[in-house]
Amino acid sequence: MNSTLKRPRFLDLTKIRLPLPGIVSILHRISGVLMILAIPFLIWLLELAVSGQAAYEQAAAVADSLLFKLAAAVILWSLCHHLVAGIRYLLLDIDIGIERKQARQSAVGVFVISIALTILFLGVIW
Amino acid sequence: MSIQLSGLRAWTIQRISAIYIALFTLAVMVAVLFNGMPEDHQAWRALLSSPFINLSVMAFFLALLLHAWVGARDVIIDYVHPLGARFTVLALAAVFLIVCGLWAARLLLNLF
Numbered sequence: 001m002n003s004t005l006k007r008p009r010f011l012d013l014t015k016i017r018l019p020l021p022g023i024v025s026i027l028h029r030i031s032g033v034l035m036i037l038a039i040p041f042l043i044w045l046l047e048l049a050v051s052g053q054a055a056y057e058q059a060a061a062v063a064d065s066l067l068f069k070l071a072a073a074v075i076l077w078s079l080c081h082h083l084v085a086g087i088r089y090l091l092l093d094i095d096i097g098i099e100r101k102q103a104r105q106s107a108v109g110v111f112v113i114s115i116a117l118t119i120l121f122l123g124v125i126w
Numbered sequence: 127m128s129i130q131l132s133g134l135r136a137w138t139i140q141r142i143s144a145i146y147i148a149l150f151t152l153a154v155m156v157a158v159l160f161n162g163m164p165e166d167h168q169a170w171r172a173l174l175s176s177p178f179i180n181l182s183v184m185a186f187f188l189a190l191l192l193h194a195w196v197g198a199r200d201v202i203i204d205y206v207h208p209l210g211a212r213f214t215v216l217a218l219a220a221v222f223l224i225v226c227g228l229w230a231a232r233l234l235l236n237l238f
Contacts, residue, residue: 029201036194036219039226047233049170056167083151086144093141117155124158 020107028085031078038075063125073122080117085110131196140196143189150186175237187230191223198223 010016018026048059062068088106091097097106131139164170173179198219206212 029197032194032197033201036198036223039190039194039223040229043226043230043233046170046174046230049164049167050174050233050237051167053167056170079151083148087148090141090144090148121155121158124162 021103024085024107024110027081031082034078035075069126072125076121077118080114084114136196139192143193146189147193180234180238184234191227195223
């Protein structure tokens with residue numbers, strides 16, 4: 001076990017060049033944490049939407065503010081990235097696209113599809 | 127502890143909840159694209175009062191909270207190393223998710 005102590009370590013985060021699948025992975029984590037933090041806001045808006053017309057209009061006014069729209073855009077991207085990357089992971093789990101070349105291509109695909117979906121739904125909520 | 131969420135059980139719950147959440151989300155996305163969002167408070171009430179939608183949303187929140195717990199637990203264990211801090215952050219995350227779950231359950235049960 002002593003030999004493991006002598007392994008070279010290189011953990012300078014500013015210099016590590018993460019391959020694309022690694023970037024998909026870290027963004028999967030970040031988007032997941034962001035969405036967890038957004039859960040109470042989702043429930044709060046849902047509650048306002050069903051709690052009478054005055055509350056509904058309050059929710060609509062909140063949803064109309066620039067701050068909300070910017071936050072919603074971040075959460076929308078988080079959802080799209082997490083969803084598309086998640087489907088990729090489910091496929092990897094059952095050994096689909098496990099080769100390095102395919103894995104790199106599907107990582108590119110995750111960015112293309114998730115950004116396209118984000119723009120599409122941004123058009124709906126904006 | 128038979129209810130602890132770790133190892134293979136956590137892995138399995140993560141995947142099963144992921145599949146439900148993904149299908150639910152894709153269904154919502156398709157519905158929003160074709161039908162738009164509900165226009166007023168009556169429409170929202172009617173939507174969430176329909177038993178099928180109400181139960182699907184309830185199952186969504188259950189799957190979401192389990193999924194969020196397994197994911198948050200993985201992230202916290204990876205980045206928070208001192209045991210006291212790790213325990214505290216895990217406990218805060220658990221309370222946060224349980225409160226969200228109870229809140230969503232109250233909202234949906236009131237409409238059922």
